[in-house]
Amino acid sequence: MISLELQAIYVMWMRQLKRFVRVRSRLIANLVQPFFFLAFLGLGLRPISLPGLVEGVSYLDFLAPGMVAMSIVFASMFAGVSIIWDRQFGFLKEILVAPVSRLSIVVGRTLGGATVSIIQGLIILAISALLGVRLSPAGLIPGIFFMILAAFFSVGLGIALASRMEDPHGFSLIMNLIMMPAIFLSTAFFPLESMAAWLRILAYANPLTYIVDGIRGCLIGRFSISPLADLAVLLSLCTITMAAGAYLFSRSEV
Amino acid sequence: MAIIEARGLTKVYDGLTAVDHIDLEVEEGEIFGFLGPNGAGKTTTIKMLTTLLRPSEGWARICGYDVVRQPDLVRRSIGVVFQEPALDDQLTGRENLDFHARLYGLSRREREERIEEVLRLVGLRDRADELVKSYSGGMRRRLELARGFVHRPKVLFLDEPTLGLDVQTRRAIWNYIMELNRREGITIFLTTHYLEEADKLSDRVAIIDRGKILAVDSPRNLKDRIGSDVISLTCSEPSRLGRILESASWVRGVKHHGGGLSIYVEIGEEKIPEIIRMAEENGIRISSITLREPSLEDVYLSFTGRSIREEAKPAMRHPRPRGWR
Ligand SMILES: Nc1ncnc2c1ncn2[C@@H]1O[C@H](COP(=O)(O)OP(=O)(O)OP(=O)(O)O)[C@@H](O)[C@H]1O
Ligand SMILES: [Mg+2]
Numbered sequence: 001m002i003s004l005e006l007q008a009i010y011v012m013w014m015r016q017l018k019r020f021v022r023v024r025s026r027l028i029a030n031l032v033q034p035f036f037f038l039a040f041l042g043l044g045l046r047p048i049s050l051p052g053l054v055e056g057v058s059y060l061d062f063l064a065p066g067m068v069a070m071s072i073v074f075a076s077m078f079a080g081v082s083i084i085w086d087r088q089f090g091f092l093k094e095i096l097v098a099p100v101s102r103l104s105i106v107v108g109r110t111l112g113g114a115t116v117s118i119i120q121g122l123i124i125l126a127i128s129a130l131l132g133v134r135l136s137p138a139g140l141i142p143g144i145f146f147m148i149l150a151a152f153f154s155v156g157l158g159i160a161l162a163s164r165m166e167d168p169h170g171f172s173l174i175m176n177l178i179m180m181p182a183i184f185l186s187t188a189f190f191p192l193e194s195m196a197a198w199l200r201i202l203a204y205a206n207p208l209t210y211i212v213d214g215i216r217g218c219l220i221g222r223f224s225i226s227p228l229a230d231l232a233v234l235l236s237l238c239t240i241t242m243a244a245g246a247y248l249f250s251r252s253e254v
Numbered sequence: 255m256a257i258i259e260a261r262g263l264t265k266v267y268d269g270l271t272a273v274d275h276i277d278l279e280v281e282e283g284e285i286f287g288f289l290g291p292n293g294a295g296k297t298t299t300i301k302m303l304t305t306l307l308r309p310s311e312g313w314a315r316i317c318g319y320d321v322v323r324q325p326d327l328v329r330r331s332i333g334v335v336f337q338e339p340a341l342d343d344q345l346t347g348r349e350n351l352d353f354h355a356r357l358y359g360l361s362r363r364e365r366e367e368r369i370e371e372v373l374r375l376v377g378l379r380d381r382a383d384e385l386v387k388s389y390s391g392g393m394r395r396r397l398e399l400a401r402g403f404v405h406r407p408k409v410l411f412l413d414e415p416t417l418g419l420d421v422q423t424r425r426a427i428w429n430y431i432m433e434l435n436r437r438e439g440i441t442i443f444l445t446t447h448y449l450e451e452a453d454k455l456s457d458r459v460a461i462i463d464r465g466k467i468l469a470v471d472s473p474r475n476l477k478d479r480i481g482s483d484v485i486s487l488t489c490s491e492p493s494r495l496g497r498i499l500e501s502a503s504w505v506r507g508v509k510h511h512g513g514g515l516s517i518y519v520e521i522g523e524e525k526i527p528e529i530i531r532m533a534e535e536n537g538i539r540i541s542s543i544t545l546r547e548p549s550l551e552d553v554y555l556s557f558t559g560r561s562i563r564e565e566a567k568p569a570m571r572h573p574r575p576r577g578w579r
Contacts, residue, residue, distance in 0.1 A: 007356040015353065019344045022385075090340035094401075097304055098357040099329035253307070 008100035012108025013115065016079060020116040027120070030075050034067035034124050038131060041189075042067075051194045057222060064128035064135075065143075065216035066188030069150060072121040073208060074179065076151040079113025080158020080245065081171050088168065102250040106159060110242065113158070114151035121147050125219075136221045143218035149234045150211040156241030163248035188212045192224040207237050255318060257282040257409055257441050258303065262312030265298050272298040274465035275312065280443060280458075282408075285435050287456030288445040289554070295465040296445035297337050300413050303443070304334050317408055330358070333407035335398045337414045337445075343386040347378055347397050350386060351404055358405035372400040376430055392423035399427065403434055410434070412444040416451060428455060449550040459550070461557050468557040477548040480556045481506040483522030485529065487543040488514040495538050499529065509555045516552060 020027065042060035053062055086092040095105055129135060165171065183189075185199065186208035195203060203209045214230035217223035223230070258280035265273040273295040280286040288296050301307035303314055305325040313320060319327040341350055348369060355365040373379045376396040386394060395415065402410050415431065416424040432455065435442055446452050452459045453473045460470040469476060489495055492515050496508045499517055504525065507518040519525045522545045533540050 004357075004359045007359065011353045011356050015342065015345070018349070019342075022344050089343075090336060090338045091342050092340075093306065093334075093336050093338075094340040094354070095357075097306060097329060097332075097334050098354075099326050099359075100357055 005104040008104040009108035013112040016112025034071045064133040065219045068121045068124045069212045069215045071124045072117045073154045075117035075120045076154035077158040080155040081162045083162035106246045110155045113155040117151045139218035146214035153238045156245040159245030163252040186212045260314035264311035266310040276467045284457045285442045287452035287459040289452040290462035294462045331408045333402035333410045335402040335412045341386050348382040354401045372404045376400045409441045453550045463558045476553045481518035484548045485517040490539045
């Protein structure tokens with residue numbers, strides 16, 4: 001009984017990993033955008049001084065954790081939303097007719113999506129280090145912990161969306177109309193301190209702000225909010241999106 | 255006890271009754287054919303029987319388990335091959351089978367043995383480690399079939415297993431299905447709109463049209479029901495000749511198709527001269543006349559009043575062999 005559910009989690013996890021390794025074009029597409037931002041914005045604006053950038057932190061140092069967060073959020077959302085493609089290409093029926101609970105399917109998919117997106121985040125992190133970003137070694141482990149929360153939050157969001165959406169075009173609309181502005185408003189690109197007051201309100205209302213701040217705080221030792229506040233907000237948001245994802249998926253029909 | 259049992263099973267899609275109070279009883283070890291045209295409600299029935307859709311009314315049991323109240327026990331007992339492909343084409347054939355076998359709780363040893371066995375049965379052993387992406391339509395279908403029974407289900411549901419395949423592949427798949435039924439004793443519930451398929455494979459056939467079951471019996475008995483012989487003819491005024499013939503006591507039924515008539519009778523060879531005489535008396539000219547045994551197509555025609563809409567793909571038209579099994 002339990003071993004069957006564990007098998008289901010394993011299968012869903014392994015499947016995402018295999019697809020990740022096999023579909024290279026996807027990986028490259030996911031890495032190109034953060035890489036260009038790092039290379040052109042980060043290196044180009046390296047000497048810039050913005051309010052909120054403390055002594056000894058270059059714009060590149062500031063931007064790199066934001067790009068790690070961005071790649072994780074986007075890759076995880078994509079992993080969650082890819083249920084739509086499974087529905088369209090029929091594979092979802094094969095999963096739903098198997099004698100395993102839908103919760104295990106969601107858990108396996110979440111773990112698979114998180115694994116894959118954290119690998120991408122770590123690749124961006126390694127690229128950043130090569131570009132000369134000064135990272136705090138002690139912050140790596142807590143940083144990865146924040147990355148995991150970011151991944152769970154985003155996969156949950158993706159699964160919830162996918163369970164309510166019929167066609168894949170809706171997803172690219174959401175990515176372009178909601179996620180891109182959200183990442184710009186999340187302090188991934190500009191420090192909270194440099195934002196106009198009304199933008200700052202939007203940033204505080206934006207879940208991605210806490211993801212970016214948590215990851216950046218750990219990796220380069222500079223929090224705009226506070227580690228505990230980031231953690232508390234993120235844990236609650238994670239719980240909400242994952243529960244919503246599991247609930248909506250369990251009720252979706254083929 | 256029947257292994258598949260349904261009473262008053264109904265599915266209404268906002269206003270449209272796709273499946274309309276059907277009753278089913280399928281015995282263990284049977285190959286049961288579900289024959290009907292596009293939109294008859296075959297897939298909807300399969301989805302309800304396999305727990306993917308909730309019936310609007312009525313109930314169904316598989317191996318004694320209720321499909322609504324005990325879906326997990328039902329899922330454990332069945333294998334399903336859906337009408338649309340349901341493979342992951344970024345995985346290899348073997349990986350698709352392995353993941354499936356894991357989802358059904360097979361141990362590592364069982365998985366290895368069983369996967370080899372089913373791959374051999376469907377003739378995919380030498381291509382098993384290629385990505386499904388590179389498979390042809392027929393290979394995909396064979397892989398899905400293999401996946402459907404790799405976990406030794408008690409009942410295997412096949413929704414149009416040979417849809418869109420060429421004649422050769424179709425025959426190969428028929429052989430796998432019969433082999434499976436014989437060797438492993440799996441009960442098979444199969445939908446099709448190919449008359450030949452229903453005729454050749456099924457122990458019993460249910461004819462479904464517009465959500466209703468019109469008849470259930472063995473293909474032999476269904477054919478016997480409409481008479482032992484069919485006389486097909488083309489003539490100058492088919493509707494008038496049809497009306498004249500319908501009034502004759504020895505005619506069991508007349509159906510119009512295309513420009514001609516099918517007349518269901520006993521001892522057809524003696525009736526041909528009689529029909530010709532009646533046509534001549536009424537000034538109707540017969541241009542051709544043939545005598546044949548009834549096919550399932552005639553049965554279908556006689557129950558629905560329509561010819562089944564076979565797919566208009568030329569590659570799939572082929573002469574129907576006589577006899578059954
Ligand atoms: N999800 C749905 N929503 C609304 N109507 C549906 C849905 N699925 C099927 N139908 C309708 O129900 C009827 C039966 O469909 P079904 O797919 O069961 O037929 P079928 O016998 O499998 O046909 P085919 O041979 O084309 O596969 C059709 O009229 C179809 O349009
Ligand atoms: Mg169908």
